[in-house]
Amino acid sequence: MKKLIQQICTTLGDGQDLVLVTITSQSGSTPRLAGAKMIILRDGRIGGTIGGGQVEALAIQEAAHCFASRRSMRKAFDLTNSMAANTDMICGGRMEVFLEYIAANKANRDVFRRLQESMQSGRRITLVCPLTDASEEEQRFVVDHRGTPSRTEVSDSLLSAIKQVRSSTSAATLIEHQGREYLLSYFAVAGTVYLLGAGHVSACTAEAATRVGFRVVIMDDRLEFANRERFPLADEIRVLPSFANCFQGVDIDHDAYLVIVTRGHMHDMDVLDQALQTDAGYIGMIGSRKKRNAIYNKLLDKGHKEAHLEKVHCPIGLGIEADTPEEIAVSIVGELIYQRATGRKAWHLI
Numbered sequence: 001m002k003k004l005i006q007q008i009c010t011t012l013g014d015g016q017d018l019v020l021v022t023i024t025s026q027s028g029s030t031p032r033l034a035g036a037k038m039i040i041l042r043d044g045r046i047g048g049t050i051g052g053g054q055v056e057a058l059a060i061q062e063a064a065h066c067f068a069s070r071r072s073m074r075k076a077f078d079l080t081n082s083m084a085a086n087t088d089m090i091c092g093g094r095m096e097v098f099l100e101y102i103a104a105n106k107a108n109r110d111v112f113r114r115l116q117e118s119m120q121s122g123r124r125i126t127l128v129c130p131l132t133d134a135s136e137e138e139q140r141f142v143v144d145h146r147g148t149p150s151r152t153e154v155s156d157s158l159l160s161a162i163k164q165v166r167s168s169t170s171a172a173t174l175i176e177h178q179g180r181e182y183l184l185s186y187f188a189v190a191g192t193v194y195l196l197g198a199g200h201v202s203a204c205t206a207e208a209a210t211r212v213g214f215r216v217v218i219m220d221d222r223l224e225f226a227n228r229e230r231f232p233l234a235d236e237i238r239v240l241p242s243f244a245n246c247f248q249g250v251d252i253d254h255d256a257y258l259v260i261v262t263r264g265h266m267h268d269m270d271v272l273d274q275a276l277q278t279d280a281g282y283i284g285m286i287g288s289r290k291k292r293n294a295i296y297n298k299l300l301d302k303g304h305k306e307a308h309l310e311k312v313h314c315p316i317g318l319g320i321e322a323d324t325p326e327e328i329a330v331s332i333v334g335e336l337i338y339q340r341a342t343g344r345k346a347w348h349l350i
Contacts, residue, residue: 014104021038021063023050073099122255124145125187127142127184130181139151147163162175205332217237226239256281257336259332260275276312284332
C-alpha cells in the first residue's frame, strides 16, 4: 500500500488526475477482499490490483467515464454468472467497487501527502470520501491517529461515527451519516519489523519484508553493516552504541515484530532478554534448538517466565528446510505474513 500511495502522490504532483478504485464490499469467493485498491490513469495504466482479469479490465473501461465526467461512480460485479465462466475465473462471489475520481488539485495533493507522511512514520490514518455527491472532491479528508480531521468543518457527530468504526475494523467500510454515505479507507503500515542485526540474512529479510508492506527498521552496532547502501529499502536505520539498551527510545507496541538475527549467541541472548520486557506482538530468534535451549535456560535463571519463552518463535521462520540467506528470509517473512494475517500476537505481558 505504501507504493500505491506514493504513486498517487507522484501522479497528482505531476498534475495528472487519476481514478482510485476500492473494493467497498464483497461476498462469497472473490479475488480480493474489501479494502483492496488500485489506481487507473487516463492512458489506462494501472497501479496496485483488485484481483486482475476481467474485473480490472471492466474497471479500466468504467474509469474512462469517470475521467470524461469528472465524477466518481459505484459498480457491482457478479462473479457467479457467465462473467466468471467466460474468463476462467474460479471465483463465485459478488463485489462492489467505488471508482473515485481524484482531480490533481491542491486539496487532494495535501490530503494524500498527509496520508503518505503518516504511513512513513508508521501511524494509522483514515481516508474519508463522501459518496452521496462524489463530484465534490474538496470534501475528501483524512483523520489522523489522534482522531483529528484535516478539515476543520467536519462535524463532531460525523467524527464520532468515524471514530466508532475505526476502533473496530481494519477493512474499508461504508457508513451512513445524516443521509449521506461515506467510504472509510484505513491506511497503516501493517506492522514494523525491527531487524536486530544487519548481516546477510537481515539484508535479504529487509528487502522481502518491505515488498510485502512491512515498515522495516534496521538495528546494529556496526556502521559498516547498518547503512543505506546495504539496506536501500529500509524505512529507518539505527546504528547502536551497543546492543545493550537497544530498545531505549523506541516505541515497541503490539504492532512490532522483533527479528533477532545478530552475529552471535551472546548478542542474541542480550537482545532477547530485553525483547521479553517489551509489548512486542511477535518475537523471533534465529538459531538451532540447541542454541535456543541454552539461551532459554540462562534467561529462566534470570527470572523470565517459561510461558513467555515458549511463545518466542525459535528457530524463527516457517519449516521449509531453508538454507541460504535468501531462503531463510523467505521463511521468516512467510511467518511474519501469517502472524499479521491471523492477528495472533505473541502475548500481553502481565
